[in-house]
Amino acid sequence: MEQLSRSLKLKNLPAQVTYEYQDHWPEKVVQFGEGNFLRGFVDWMIHELNKQGLFNGKVVAIQPTPHGKVVPKLNAQDGLYTLALRGIENGQIVERNEIISSISRGINPYSNWAEVLKVAESPDIQFVFSNTTEAGLTYLEEAYDEQKSPLSFPGKVTAFLYHRYKVMNAKPDAGLVLIPCELVEGNGDLLKELVLRYAKEWKMPEDFITWINNDNQFCNTLVDRIVTGYPKDNIGEYRNLLGYEDVLLTAGEPYHLFAIEAGDDVTKRLPFHQAGLNVKWGPVTPYRELKVRLLNGPHTMMFSVCYLAGVDTVLEAIQDPELGEFVKTGMIEEIFPTVKMEEEEKRAFVESVIERFENPYNKHFLADIGMNAIYKYKSRLIPSLLDYIRHTNKLPQSILFSLAALIVYYRPTRKEGDFLIGRRGNDEYTIRDNKVALEVLANAWEQFENGGEDVTRLTRSILEDNELWGIKLNEIEGLTELVAGNVSRILQDGMKESVKKFTKANV
Template sequence: MKQLSRSITAELSANVKYEKQDDLPEKIIQFGEGNFLRGFVDWMVHEMNKQGLFNGKVVAIQPTPHGKVVPKLKAQNCLYTLALRGIENGQVVESNEIISSISRAINPYSDWEQVLKVAESKDLEFVFSNTTEAGLTYLEEAYNPTSSPLSFPGKVAAFLYHRYQVMNGSPDAGLVMIPCELVEGNGDVLKELVVRYATDWKLSTDFIQWVEECNQFCNTLVDRIVTGYPKDNIDQYNELLGYEDVLLTAGEPYHMFAIEANEDVSMRLPFDKAGLNVKWGDVTPYRELKVRLLNGPHTMMFAACYLSGVDTVLEAMEDENLSEFIKQGIYEEILPTVKMEDSEKRQFVDSVIERFLNPYNKHYLADIGMNAVYKFKSRLIPSLLDYVKAENSLPRSIVFSLAALFVYYRSDRTEGEFLIGKREADEYTIRDNKEAITAFSNAWNDFDGSESGLENLVSGLLERSDLWGMNLNEIIGLQDMLVAFLSNILQDGMKESVKKRTELATK
């Protein structure tokens, strides 16, 4: 079977969409070439190009020395297939499209001079990135104008400095930085890091002033599940497409991109005019929307559903009792606490339910359970506190999910730095920071099985402000409700406890 390349695009089957987009200027440099950027930003650029709204290409830069994507992109003439699978507005979506928005891919560690040539281009306008949260950090390193810095912010600083020099510090040479890393205030963080590198490298104060005044660093929020290469059913994809694509990227139809930028940027990047779900302006309400109504339900469901015997979000949604538990928590407890226009937040939460029901995504509950204590603190405690303030009562589904988390963190043994829990005959790894691991390990080891012992366990864990951001014993009634839920779970098991919980709530 032939491999995807420009030479086979004239003989594609009806199962694949492709529109040739050659001879367009390179307007974007992109640090990162992984699944997410190719299934999100590069797809969006492709969509704008198809409609004649942007007419620009992307230069993709390998972010780390050990990357493997650049050679694959070069072998396929920088073409790849995006397969979108899921449910959108009640309709099943299955689409396959060859994305052609990337013009070339560069390994900066072997071809730094090519990256600097891009910096000299008058066509260049934007910098996108996704180097993971670890990429937006400071790494002490020396400046060498002839070789690539190791860190992502260091690369940006060196790239901008070369552009500044070549263009004689022209204010018009400034670029728009649109980072996609999942870090709050990611644009502000990137700007601070670039200035720090410039300062440490003793680059000119005029350059630093140019960075701060002539370049725009945008805070953003991204939302799309991109699962990447579908290795489990790649043979079916190859047969459907009629060719092999080593960069085949699978994802869900849903997408949302919130960007803080001035009106000029939104005019030059007309995502919304292309029909894309891009929000221009303050990202804060959209961050709360996503954290509370997507991430929050994930954290709320993982322990109760996993310990009830299912492994994925889809399996949980297909179980009558588990689905009812999830929906009660979302619609009755979390949704009312979100400060946004009712129609918009309801539209979002309805899309969340569709995403949970996506038959093409295997979203494992055990993966969601990694670092669950921090996730509960950031994703659910704000909703819990707001609900108590508004209703003068406790949100029972959220509290039950905290009890389920307590039971999930009960371990039989340790393995390295982590705990090993047990679900009937199956073992699972409890991954969290040292403080959480130690706190739960000690609490359960000290538990003697008595009612007073359970009260001590709950009280001792709730008071750990280092885990939850506050002493949760201060919330009136929380300790008693948590003890009652834990007692039911330990006595009847998780599955039966969830069933009783949902039956009581629906009466």
């Protein structure tokens, strides 16, 4: 089977694959990272702009780590790859397969730093995108050598900007718009802070630092799309569908959200919204709260309840009558009212979340959602819990049932290495969390198992720990008793029966 490239007879593609390619456009974007997410998100968006004649520019992808394997594959395919989007959109199952042509080439900076610096000299370059994971947006002490690529991502950006500053004589219009996509709050501010730190420690001129501050924009962002990457489990099906070999085939969901804090000039030069893309220009915080509360919050609320009830994935959970009802009730009746945003936009987001949960192509495992679940509960659900109580003077029943389920999920049968081992029926599962959380839960359950505590004391000893929850939850009137009652029922009746009774009583 022939490999995807420009030499492939792309006019004879099957009807299920779309393709538009133009190669005469200049490189306008430098991208640090070439992984699945950027190719399934940013590069797809640039491709959409190009198709509609709204950008007419290409992306240069820079390999972020010394051991990357994508750049050779990308260049072998002339920058082309297929994006397969599968899921539910507006109530309909959609399957789109499109060859993306927005990337011009990839560069390995560790073997070809001079080529990266040539890109820095180009007056056509306007934007820098990145996704180097949370670990990439950190400081690494290293020396500056203008002949070699720095190892860290912020170091590369600093060296890239410094070379551009020198070659282009510090002109204001040589400044770039930097749009990091790492899942870190205030990612643009953090990147700028790191660049300035490197500039000072590498003793670069004060005029360069002034140019960074005055003539370059660092944008805070929020990104949201599930990109699962190369579909190795069903690659045979894709090969038959496409009719060619694509080693960079990337799969993802149709839903996408990109919130960007930037000036009006950026919105004009990157008119994502004109292309019909779900890009929100302006403050990121409201969209971060929307995502954390109404997507991540329900994930955390469902995982222990549904896993202990016997299902393994989000799809199985949402399709189960009682479990699905539990999740939707908690999300719509308890979390939804606490989110500060226009009603119409909130409702549209909730509908999209439910469609994403029901996506038959994504295997989102509840056990994965359960990693570091105490911290996730603290950051994703405690704010909604407190706001709900503040607004209604009532306790949120679903959120607190999920808290009881979380406590039961953390009941260990034994310890193995740094983690605890729990049991679901005849199966064991690994409880992964930070050392403090595991110790608190393990000690509380040990006291209970040894007969030193009843369920109420067990629950209180866990809820009173301020370090776990950021608040002494046991001081909220009636909360400990409600959670303890749910813990007791789950232990006595099992999770599946407890959810059934809970749903009948509260829905």
